[in-house]
Amino acid sequence: MNPKELQTQIALGEDSKRQFKADVRNAESLAAELAAFANSDGGRIFIGVADDGSTPGLSPKDVSRINQLISNAASQLVRSPLTVQTENVPLGKGRVVIVLTVPKGIDKPYFDKNGVIWLKTGSDKRRVNSKEELRRLFQFTDQFHADELPTKVGIDKLDKLRFRDFLRDVYKCDFPDSAEELLQLAQNMNLATDDGFLNLAGVLMFAERPEWIKPQFVVKAIRYPGNAIHVSDYLDTEDFEGPLKKVFDDTLGFIMRNLHKVQAGRGVNALGLPEIPENVFEELLVNALIHRDYLVNAPIRLFIFDNRIKIISPGHLPNNLTVEKIRTGNSNIRNPILISYVAKGLLPYHGLGSGIKRALEQWPQIEFADDHDGCLFTVTLTRKPVEELDLVDTGAPKTVNEPENEPGNGPKTVNEPENEPGNGPKTVNEPENEPGNGPKTVNEPENEPGNGPKTVNEPENEPGNGPKTVNEPENEPETVNEPENALQQRIIELIRSNPTMSYDELAQLTQKGRTSIMRHIAKLKTLGLLKRIGPKKGGYWKIIE
Structure with missing residues (x-):
């Protein structure tokens, strides 16, 4: 370092990488x-540089x-000993400045003579006073990992x-x-300590109630709603707790039910695809759950706005990772036990370091x-504006099993109204047009009134020739x-x-998974058959008749 470079460094002032000392005697x-x-x-x-940036220098x-x-100091008073470098930069008139370079430690943590x-x-x-800071120092050098921590x-x-x-x-x-x-x-299996206690990994993956521990x-x-955080205004909210797999499934279900569904070139009968592929969130949620810093006592937070989705994990990137x-x-592996079990299929996993890519x-x-x-x-995912999305029609879905140009071509179901009034679905149990053709089921209207008994679920302009049951008002076809x-x-x-029934209660009574229940409820909401009134706790379901 020459005098000009020295002056440039001094002009930058003191910070976490530079320190000035006029003299050293202790x-x-x-x-x-x-x-x-x-x-x-x-x-x-x-x-040889004073706190104010002046350079009195040092004598020989x-x-x-x-x-x-x-x-x-470096060899006797620091544990473990450090290898440092010194360089003497001349100032003129026999005065010099010693530039002492201390490398980033590779054997952290380092103690002074008194064990501080x-x-x-x-x-x-400053001194390290908390156990969390001390554990993090050990974690940085792979001497300690948070998921190995014993619990009580x-x-x-x-x-x-x-x-x-x-x-x-x-x-x-077997068990x-x-x-x-x-x-x-x-x-x-590295899930319990030698003292007989479950470690953190064992609790997170296999405890019955991890949230109690x-x-x-x-x-x-x-x-x-919108693009800003509100104090009390929200459209959907839920806390996800339980074993790691359940937290993953439930969080993914929350995200999917709050995404738009797009046509994506699929047929009119298809349910549509999420605006952002589900696999994207699988990768990001696995990353958040297994790579978060479990030395930080805070939850993962998920915010969904109109224009973006944010996943906020406790802990910055470890070591030199950027x-x-x-x-x-x-x-870098922060929680090796969790990663080893995720690799065994506990969560969707496709290889270390490849999820973000x-x-x-x-x-x-x-x-x-x-x-x-x-x-x-x-992690922030930008959503496309809703006007740019080819959204799936939220009206009643239509299923057609066979074309029907003439009577008797086979059964089909049509849940959308026809172009002419009175053509609602009907069931005909006797032959149409010609006797002897055998019974058939037709869910679309015939061109002429039926000749046998039938059931009509939508209105007809002309009364049929047989008995019928009409469940809708006459002359106004409607899709239900x-x-x-x-x-x-x-x-x-x-x-x-029971309008206050929870997802877990529904899952238990139907013997289905909680995520499956959440997805079917989301579909019932889309169909306009179900609505949530009030918050998760204290609210209730309203069936739209």
Whole structure:
């Protein structure tokens, strides 16, 4: 470094990478400074430069003394010892400045003589006082991982059915017969500590009620109207808790029910595709759940706006990982136990580091923000304006099994009105036009009134020749949406009996998964058959007759 470069550095002032000292006489104080730089990102100490940026410099005698002091502090007073570099930059008139370069530590954390761990905070340093900060320092060097943390619960808190199914499906083995065998198995699977307690990974994946043990590790989701956060105004909100797989499924279901459905070139009978591919959210949710910092006691937050969707995870990117690196597929393992079980099929998984790339390939409008100060990592997906989407018609779906140009061509179902009044669906149990043709079912109207008994669900302009039942007003054909399958009909019946019924209660009574129930309810909403009144807690369902 030449004098001009030195002056350029001094002009930048002190910060977390540069520190000025007019002189150094205390080796222990210097050792604390060295440890702080090494525990952070490294930096330089300019000795012979005053706090105000002036350069009194050092005499040759001072240089000899300080170099000896630096050597002693780095090798004897810092644990583990540091390898530092010094450079003497001349100022003229026999005065010099010592530029002391401290590298970023590769054996963190570093302690001073008294066992104190120091970190840089701006241009100053501070002690590490919390267990969370200490654990994070160990985590950065792969000496410690958050998902290995012991909890205060034993194996009796395992969800035995969930764990039994996992053992059967993945390891092809039976659930242990005794508590001793179960504990030994959990320890062998790296889910329990030597002291008999479940670790954090064991709780998150297989505990019956993880939220009772670690209530902060949940997902909080809100669908806001418009493009701004509101204090009390929202369209949909839910907190997702339980084992990791359940949290994933329920959060994905929340997102999918709050997306638009687009035609995407599909037929008129198709239900449509989500405006953003479902696989994109699978990748991003898996990334959020297994790579978040579990040393930060905060939930994952999901915000859905009209123009964007945000997933906010506790913890910034670890070590030297940057947004540019993750875009190209680089990754660091923060929670190795969770990742190992996700790779066994616990969650959708296609390889370490490839999830972000796959999400970007399917939806390039994704931005990432790595906030070190706020200790947050945010993913923002931009939604297309609704006027640019080819939305699926939300009217009644139509199913046609066979064309019908003439009477007797086979059954078909049409749920949309015909062009002429009186042509509503009917059932004809006797032959039309010619006797002897056998019974047939026709759900579309005939060109002439039927000659036998029939049931008419829509009005006709002329009365039929046989008995009929008319459920709609005459002369005004109308399309009425109905549940599409037996499960949706069952959901309607259960809600009619108890309008405050929850997703979990519906899932239990129908013996279906919670995510499946949520998707069918979303469809019933789309069909205009069901409406939610009020918030998740305290609200109720209203059936639209």
